[in-house]
Amino acid sequence: MKYAVIRFPGSNCDWDMYYVLRDQLKVEPIFVDYRETNLPIDVVAVIVPGGFSYGDYLRSGAIARFAPIMEDIKKFAEAGNPVLGVCNGFQILTEAHLLPGGLRKNQHLEFICQQQDLFVQNNQTTFSNQFKPGEKVMMPVAHGDGNYYCDDVTLQQLRTHNQIVLTYSKNPNGSVADIAGIVNEQGNVMGMMPHPERASELVLGGTDGLRLFQSVVTRQLQK
Template sequence: MKFAVIVFPGSNCDRDMHYAVKDVLGAEAEFVWYEDECDLEKYDGILIPGGFSYGDYLRSGAIAATAEIMEQVKEQAEKGKPVLGVCNGFQILTEAGLLPGALMRNKDLSFICRNQRLVVENNETMFTSQYGKGQIVQFPIAHGEGNYFCDEDTLAELKRNNQIVFTYESNPNGSVENIAGIVNKEGNVLGMMPHPERAVDKWLGSEDGIRLFQSILENWRKTYVAN
């Protein structure tokens, strides 16, 4: 399996993401600069890392969402390829319309950086099949705009379609219903604020994140290699 790690001006978790999938998972991974003339068709999965794309000016992720490469990301998502956006990547996915809702300033208006316990609410996605439903995992968080918000109709739809994938065991930022990560209706686009790529080695404090990437690889093999 071959991943594209999309890099925008201000991305700072791209190397973490590359390390997680190449050195720990053992898959192929390449950095793709947002301005490169690159065809995302040749990749099996797309990763949008965290950071501060374009300095978080205007709104976090808003400028990156208008980059030409995001049109390709949308096209590949429509084809069913896995797309993972973490932290700023989650913000970009919402700004681009690939996921509903928005990420606002944390409730206390301060940047939060610490390990956080999460609950796996849906283990039937291509990103979470290696986890148990209700399992508690620990990923780091590092964000100032991680407060997930959506209106009541959208929240009802997220619940109805089982799109809420991760919730915070203890809410750090004010997110509605403790939401930490959601998928699209089709289940192939995941956005989450916590960083699974920073929880793939014991020396990082947790290995819980590697199972997310193992889930992607396992389900890709079932879908494409087996056929």
């Protein structure tokens, strides 16, 4: 099973994702350049990693959404395949309208980098099936534009369709409803600000993030 890690100018968590997939999950990661127009036909999941695509020029993720590879990622997602966006990846997926809402500057207008306690609100998704409902987990955050925003109607839809997967135990950035991670209504596209790849080895402080990737692999093996 091949897992595509998308690389944009300014991506800096691509190798982190690669090593977790290869060394911890024992699956085959491949890098896919943003200039490509098609994903390899044998890819079973797509990961859009963190970083500062295009230097966050204009707005985080605003330029990356127009990259050639994004059209095929949209088709891949529309076909029901799993797509995960982490940090800048989350920003890109909202800008591409693969997820509702958007990411604004942190409420206190400062970059934050810290370990963060989270609550699992929905453990029935492709990305969370290895967690317990209501479980408290820890993953680090590192962002300046992680303040998730949506209007009241969208928030109600997220709640109605159980699309809120992760929330902050103590909101670090001002996100609406303490949201840290959501899925689309179909449940196959997830965006999250915390970094699971940085919580996938004990040497990094914990392995709660590894279970998110294990969830994806488990769901793929069940097909």
